Amino acid sequence: MHRVVLVRHGESIWNQENRFTGWTDVDLTEKGVHEAFKAGQLLKDFPYEVDIAFTSVLKRAIKTMNYILDQDDLLWIPIYKSWKLNERHYGALQGLNKQETAAKYGEEQVRLWRRSFDVPPLKITVDDDRYPQRDKRYKELTEPEIPLGESLKDTIARVVPYWESEIVPHIKAGKNVLVVAHGNSLRALMKVLENISDEDIIDLNIPTAVPILYELDDQLRPLNRHFLGDQERVQEKINVVANPGKIME
Numbered sequence: 119m120h121r122v123v124l125v126r127h128g129e130s131i132w133n134q135e136n137r138f139t140g141w142t143d144v145d146l147t148e149k150g151v152h153e154a155f156k157a158g159q160l161l162k163d164f165p166y167e168v169d170i171a172f173t174s175v176l177k178r179a180i181k182t183m184n185y186i187l188d189q190d191d192l193l194w195i196p197i198y199k200s201w202k203l204n205e206r207h208y209g210a211l212q213g214l215n216k217q218e219t220a221a222k223y224g225e226e227q228v229r230l231w232r233r234s235f236d237v238p239p240l241k242i243t244v245d246d247d248r249y250p251q252r253d254k255r256y257k258e259l260t261e262p263e264i265p266l267g268e269s270l271k272d273t274i275a276r277v278v279p280y281w282e283s284e285i286v287p288h289i290k291a292g293k294n295v296l297v298v299a300h301g302n303s304l305r306a307l308m309k310v311l312e313n314i315s316d317e318d319i320i321d322l323n324i325p326t327a328v329p330i331l332y333e334l335d336d337q338l339r340p341l342n343r344h345f346l347g348d349q350e351r352v353q354e355k356i357n358v359v360a361n362p363g364k365i366m367e
């Protein structure tokens with residue numbers, strides 16, 4: 119049996135401010151740091167030690183991973199970072215408040231932007247300050263790789279090939295793998311892992327800093343998936359992600 123643990127980063131400053139984040143490199147809040155510590159403690163009780171870890175090039179995920187590994191005295195294990203695990207690029211929505219955006223464009227439009235399979239957000243243009251190539255960490259990206267605003271489908275198109283070529287070989291070699299990423303890059307991965315339909319994916323919301331343990335068969339088909347920790351608390355956290363506007367009221 120193979121094992122992989124997926125973790126979304128802890129609460130970020132823009133999660134707290136209810137703003138579309140995407141590739142904006144915002145930090146964790148104090149609560150987010152605390153959540154990451156808790157995730158590390160939960161993994162400490164996990165009977166199998168993590169052997170190798172993967173994360174994005176965004177600090178909210180990198181720091182969450184470091185806090186987790188530090189709790190478990192595993193900062194020494196091999197760690198790989200890639201932009202391919204970044205949050206989905208939220209285009210011209212990045213920086214906007216989600217509740218204000220819903221008031222302007224309607225709740226249904228925002229729901230489609232946030233959770234549908236193939237509706238992309240409003241896009242940025244190359245002269246936008248948010249154009250990824252202005253940031254040196256994305257200098258190596260080729261033009262077709264540079265996102266202007268990604269749907270979940272577009273996100274799958276970069277996350278899944280990375281999963282298959284860089285992560286799966288380690289899983290098949292018997293390593294216990296940790297992936298610390300983002301709400302939508304993890305939804306992309308989970309959609310494909312669990313074969314979730316384009317219609318059902320709209321209902322999948324990933325709580326912050328809750329370790330998601332998968333046990334996989336030899337074909338890497340999930341035998342089970344388990345959100346670690348107190349299940350009532352996990353559900354509360356899922357509700358916060360599903361209805362971000364509601365918690366601000």
Ligand SMILES: O=C(O)[C@@H](CO)OP(=O)(O)O
Pocket residue numbers: 133137138139140141205208232301302359
């Ligand atoms: O803003 C974002 O980048 C994501 C994750 O925080 O938000 P949402 O849950 O709305 O997809």
